[in-house]
Amino acid sequence: MNENIILLFYIIPLLVGTAFMTRAGDAMGVSLAGRYPTLVHRRRRHLLGLNIVTLVGFAISVHTLWITNKISEGGEVCSSATVFSCDDVLGNASYNVDPIFGISWGLIGMFAFGTFLFMANSVSKDPDARWSGQYMKWGFYLTASGLLVIALLVSYEIEMEKICQYCTTAHVANVIAMYGFWRASKMHEDGEWKDEEPSSS
Amino acid sequence: MKHNTEADVRTDTAIKILALFFVAIIFLAFTTSPIKTGTKEGERAPPLEGMMYNGSGWTQFDMNDYMTTNWTVGDANGEWLVVKFMDTDCSFCLRDAGEFGQVADYFMKISEENDGSPAWNGPMVNFVASATELDIQGHESSRAEIISYRDKSGDSSCAGQSCSSRGGDAHNFMYIDDLDQENMEEWKIPGTPSYFIIQPDGIVAWVHSEHPQEKVSDGLFRIFNEQGLMPDE
Numbered sequence: 001m002n003e004n005i006i007l008l009f010y011i012i013p014l015l016v017g018t019a020f021m022t023r024a025g026d027a028m029g030v031s032l033a034g035r036y037p038t039l040v041h042r043r044r045r046h047l048l049g050l051n052i053v054t055l056v057g058f059a060i061s062v063h064t065l066w067i068t069n070k071i072s073e074g075g076e077v078c079s080s081a082t083v084f085s086c087d088d089v090l091g092n093a094s095y096n097v098d099p100i101f102g103i104s105w106g107l108i109g110m111f112a113f114g115t116f117l118f119m120a121n122s123v124s125k126d127p128d129a130r131w132s133g134q135y136m137k138w139g140f141y142l143t144a145s146g147l148l149v150i151a152l153l154v155s156y157e158i159e160m161e162k163i164c165q166y167c168t169t170a171h172v173a174n175v176i177a178m179y180g181f182w183r184a185s186k187m188h189e190d191g192e193w194k195d196e197e198p199s200s201s
Numbered sequence: 202m203k204h205n206t207e208a209d210v211r212t213d214t215a216i217k218i219l220a221l222f223f224v225a226i227i228f229l230a231f232t233t234s235p236i237k238t239g240t241k242e243g244e245r246a247p248p249l250e251g252m253m254y255n256g257s258g259w260t261q262f263d264m265n266d267y268m269t270t271n272w273t274v275g276d277a278n279g280e281w282l283v284v285k286f287m288d289t290d291c292s293f294c295l296r297d298a299g300e301f302g303q304v305a306d307y308f309m310k311i312s313e314e315n316d317g318s319p320a321w322n323g324p325m326v327n328f329v330a331s332a333t334e335l336d337i338q339g340h341e342s343s344r345a346e347i348i349s350y351r352d353k354s355g356d357s358s359c360a361g362q363s364c365s366s367r368g369g370d371a372h373n374f375m376y377i378d379d380l381d382q383e384n385m386e387e388w389k390i391p392g393t394p395s396y397f398i399i400q401p402d403g404i405v406a407w408v409h410s411e412h413p414q415e416k417v418s419d420g421l422f423r424i425f426n427e428q429g430l431m432p433d434e
Contacts, residue, residue, distance in 0.1 A: 062225040069233035072245055074270040074402050093238035093247050094387060110225065118211075118218045126210040 003078035003086070003166075010063075010169055014056045014176070020049025021180050041195045043187060047124040050180035054120050057113035057173035064166050065106025068096055078165070089164035095156040105153065109170050112146060116177050123184070133188045139181035146174045240388050242408055246399050247387045249284060249331065251377040254348055262377050265403075267327055272401040277430050279401025281326040283308070283417055286385055286395040288333050289350040290340040290360045294394045298350075299369025304418045311373055322432035323425055324401075328374035333385045335393065344378055351376045398424065 019025050025046070029039040038044045064086075067077045071091035079087035090096050090106075097104055119139045123132045150171045157163050187193055238245045246264070253262030264282065272279040285301065287294040306312045308326035310319035332350070334342040339361070349357035349364035353371045357364045379385055388397075396417050398407035407420040415423070425431050 058221070058225075062229070066229055066233060069229060069235035072235045072238065073233065074236075074245075076270065093245075110222065114218050114222055117221075118214055121218070122211050122214045125214060129210065 004084075006063075007165055007169060010056050010060045013052055014169070014173055017049045017052030017056065018176050020045045020052065021176075021183060025049060043127060043184075043193055043195065044124075046180070046184055046187065047120060047127070050120040050177065050184065051117065051124060053173055053176050053180060054113050054117040057170055057177060058110060058117055060166060060170045060173065061106050061109030061113055063106075064090065064109060064164075064170060065104055067166065068104050068106050083161065083163055084165050085162050086164035086166050088162040089157060089160060089167065092156075092160060095153075095160070105167070108149075112142070113170075113173070113177075116143065116181075120177075120180070127193060133185065136181050136185035136188055140178060140185055143174055143178035143181055146178070150174060236404070240397065240405060240408060242405050242411055244405050246284075246397070246403050246405050249329070249377070249384055249388070251331070251379055251384060253329075254344070254351065254376045254378070256352065256373070259344070259378070262329070262375065264329075264399075268399075268403045269401040270403070274428055275430065276401070277324050279324060281308075281324055281401060281406075281421070282399040283326055283328045283421070284397045284399060285328070285330045285417075286333065286379075286388065286390045286393050287330050288335045288340055288393045289342050289346045289357075289364065290337075291335065291393045292360050295360055295362075295367050297394055298367050298372075301417070302369045302372045302374075304416075305372065305374045307418070308421060309373065324430050326421065329377060330372075330374065331377045331379040331384045333379040333382050333390075333393065336382075342380055344380075347376050347378060 019028055026042070029042070029045045033040040039048070067086060068090045070077050071087055076087055079085055098108060116139055119135045123129075123135050126132065153167060153171070157167075236243075236245045238247055240247065249262075249264035251262055252259045264284075267280060267282055269279045283305070303312075305328040307321050308323075309328060310321055310325065312320040314320050330351075332342070332347045334340055343357070345355065346357040346359065346364060349355035350359055350367065351372045353365045353367065355365065359367060377384065388395075396409040397405055398417065398420055400406045406424050407415075409415070409417070409420075412420060422431070
């Protein structure tokens, strides 16, 4: 199957997860409330969306590492003569590992999104815990620091004049997760955290 | 009785995330066999790119164009690659230039028997020299000097003598402009000359530094013999 079509299997849930965290999620929550009553609550919808986004980020990081490994074996996964060629980016030995420890970016993505998923999932299960607000803040700071890494990786892509569409999707997932953690933290601070709160924004 | 259950939630979540992580790692372990990129034997050779001079002009060179990704050991159709890192002002490189040119002509099937057939009937071996400019006083180089060194022409100076007076004949293999040391840094070359034999699939088969007693030709013969690629007598 074409790798760009496979990418849609990540992009679609990413969009659904994002929708749950925005005003579009309100309408979705209402329409799905009959089958999933808990979705009527804004906090629950938001955290569901955040969990989906971080899970997609984790899955796409695994896929990126898989592509990197396959290219190192000598295979071609998503090679293209156009600007969108993840083979050229992930197969470039100068840029496909971090400059300090030499760890593949895909593995770093797995650790990062695994941590975000842990935070989002823990808060979802126990939103009233003392640490839930703190976890949302940490999630925001961690995803915000990820912007520096994204800037570095984008600079590599500019230098290579090639774009890795899988990496870009993971970067977008990080940015959306950053918004998700920031919004959840704000909801927590503003007292919009309880299930009893109105479901619309 | 009241008790704190906060730790249970996080522990439970952590175990689930770790399980997901291990499943991903196991999946990767079963479906891929990554090969490290590097310049040790068995590793995938780093990229080798740049402007190349082949006797007629400067054109773009990319090592990948010479590789056969689906090559398997024992396949005689794949083309091998010998890479030499050198400096036109390096006296060791100058001393070796004549013999290396002969070896290149032999394995590139330019040398002929009396009947006109190629002297070497084994797998095709391409040769490429990556010409750098070492950060040593007196090692200033240029594309004109590279041309002069390769073709034994012009009046450029190589290590204090005319490049055209170096030993051996004019070379028939490609020279890459690596005056900015980009390839040299990529391949972590400590000094010149340095030699590598690259399999058709891009894997480093032989590194001179790991076999200091062996010359490039000896290395090629040994590897071809081990892989059953020596031509029938």
